[in-house]
Amino acid sequence: MKVPRYGIKIRKRVEMQEKTKRIKYKCPSCKKNTLRRIESGIWECKRCGFKVASKAYKFEQTNI
Numbered sequence: 001m002k003v004p005r006y007g008i009k010i011r012k013r014v015e016m017q018e019k020t021k022r023i024k025y026k027c028p029s030c031k032k033n034t035l036r037r038i039e040s041g042i043w044e045c046k047r048c049g050f051k052v053a054s055k056a057y058k059f060e061q062t063n064i
Ligand SMILES: [Zn+2]
Pocket: 027, 028, 029, 030, 031, 032, 034, 045, 046, 047, 048, 049, 050
């Protein structure tokens, strides 16, 4: 029996999500490294409450 290939992809995705959870980004509002991903594409600063929509797994500032 063959091992289903999709298993690898899912594991990689989970790994990436776990990594993303740990990474903190610089908040554009208070300039502290407190910006964290709370949902896919939604980032929130735990310090000042600043919320911003960006890429799903990586914070990229698009407009200021
Ligand atoms: Zn902030």
